[in-house]
Amino acid sequence: MAIPFDVLAEPSRRQILDLLLERPRLVGELTEHLGLTQPGTSKHLRVLREAGLVRVRRDAQRRWYELCPEPLREVDAWLAPYRRLWTDRLDALERHLDTMPEPPAATGEPDAPDGEAP
Amino acid sequence: MAIPFDVLAEPSRRQILDLLLERPRLVGELTEHLGLTQPGTSKHLRVLREAGLVRVRRDAQRRWYELCPEPLREVDAWLAPYRRLWTDRLDALERHLDTMPEPPAATGEPDAPDGEAP
DNA sequence: GGGCTATATAACCGCAAGGGCATGGAAGCC
DNA sequence: GGCTTCCATGCCCTTGCGGTTATATAGCCC
Numbered sequence: 490m491a492i493p494f495d496v497l498a499e500p501s502r503r504q505i506l507d508l509l510l511e512r513p514r515l516v517g518e519l520t521e522h523l524g525l526t527q528p529g530t531s532k533h534l535r536v537l538r539e540a541g542l543v544r545v546r547r548d549a550q551r552r553w554y555e556l557c558p559e560p561l562r563e564v565d566a567w568l569a570p571y572r573r574l575w576t577d578r579l580d581a582l583e584r585h586l587d588t589m590p591e592p593p594a595a596t597g598e599p600d601a602p603d604g605e606a607p
Numbered sequence: 608m609a610i611p612f613d614v615l616a617e618p619s620r621r622q623i624l625d626l627l628l629e630r631p632r633l634v635g636e637l638t639e640h641l642g643l644t645q646p647g648t649s650k651h652l653r654v655l656r657e658a659g660l661v662r663v664r665r666d667a668q669r670r671w672y673e674l675c676p677e678p679l680r681e682v683d684a685w686l687a688p689y690r691r692l693w694t695d696r697l698d699a700l701e702r703h704l705d706t707m708p709e710p711p712a713a714t715g716e717p718d719a720p721d722g723e724a725p
Numbered sequence: 726g727g728g729c730t731a732t733a734t735a736a737c738c739g740c741a742a743g744g745g746c747a748t749g750g751a752a753g754c755c
Numbered sequence: 756g757g758c759t760t761c762c763a764t765g766c767c768c769t770t771g772c773g774g775t776t777a778t779a780t781a782g783c784c785c
Contacts, residue, residue, distance in 0.1 A: 498616035499743080503685070510688055516762060529744055531763055550752050550761045558689045565686055567621070570628055572683055574676040617773080634732060647774055649733055668731045668782045 492563045496540045501525065502533050506556060509543060513555035610681045614658045619643065620651050624674060627661060631673035 497503055501523050508514055508522055520530040534554060537543040541560045546553040615621055619641050626632055626640055638648040652672060655661040659678045664671040 492621075494612065494621070495616040498613040501743090503610075503612070506689075510692070517760095525743095526745060527762070528746080528764080532743075535763080552762065556689075556692070558692045561686060561689045562693060564682075565690055568679060568683055568686070571624075571674075571676045571679045574674075575680060619773085635730095643773095644775060645732070646734080646776080650773080653733085668780095670732065 492567055493540045493542065493560050494564065494567075496536055496542065497564070499533065499536075501529075502537055505530075505533060505537060505554075506542065509554060509556040513546070513553045515551050515553060519554070610685055611658045611660060611678050612682065612685075614654055614660065615682070617651065617654075619647075620655055623648075623651060623655060623672075624660065627672060627674040631664070631671045633669050633671060637672070 497506075504523060505519055508519060516527065516530055516534065519534070520527045523530055525533075534543060534545075538545065542557055543554050544557045546555065615624075622641060623637055626637060634645065634648055634652065637652070638645045641648055643651075652661065656663065660675055661672050662675050664673065
């Protein structure tokens with residue numbers, strides 16, 4: 490599966506995800522927040538749906554859109570090696586400030602910033 | 608400062624960053640790896656430069672491009688609340704599979720989403 | 726200086742994506 | 756049944772972006 494960076498490049502789509510982060514929402518509700526027309530919102534929702542980032546639940550004529558954050562793990566995975574670059578810097582700072590008597594000379598896990606274990 | 612998602616949406620630009628993750632490189636070297644023309648590479652490098660994701664060091668006629676990962680922290684910050692979501696979701700799924708003897712497996716889907724392939 | 730290398734910029738093109746309008750289609754309500 | 760609500764889809768149109776070719780600029784080497 491491709492990294493959904495192109496899907497996230499759209500500010501409106503990121504805003505949709507941010508809104509769905511709080512709770513599931515109806516299309517009309519999202520349209521109101523986005524300041525777009527309803528078809529425009531539906532178009533973005535279609536893109537998000539096909540990227541697996543949102544999920545829809547039917548309720549009569551209404552559609553409840555809810556978040557599906559799993560594909561974002563691809564983004565997180567791509568970001569991981571870069572994150573090391575600034576966390577290493579932070580680690581160095583912490584070591585300096587702590588003035589640890591003995592640095593962990595053992596070659597164990599240098600750091601695990603977050604869940605990265607598939 | 609805007610989140611550089613639009614900059615990262617380009618596969619070639621992500622590839623440039625991946626290449627610069629190993630070591631600084633010359634434009635010609637990047638061009639070779641990308642399979643683009645040299646002006647195309649320079650264009651992408653300009654976008655990355657203006658986003659603060661790379662930095663140039665002049666060396667005679669050559670330009671050494673090196674990585675500047677700081678703006679990626681914005682991406683990481685945006686991603687943070689979602690990251691918490693999928694780890695929670697995995698935990699919930701594990702608990703669910705532990706307690707649930709078997710899924711309903713009903714006949715037919717009462718909640719099938721809209722047709723996907725016209 | 727002349728020529729070559731390495732890179733940036735300009736001009737141009739093709740195409741796809743975002744946005745709006747109008748319409749279609751399902752499902753409540755009277 | 757007819758009207759309305761809520762949403763998806765189908766056409767436009769326009770803009771912007773990625774890509775290429777041609778050209779400009781800077782610095783080395785002979």
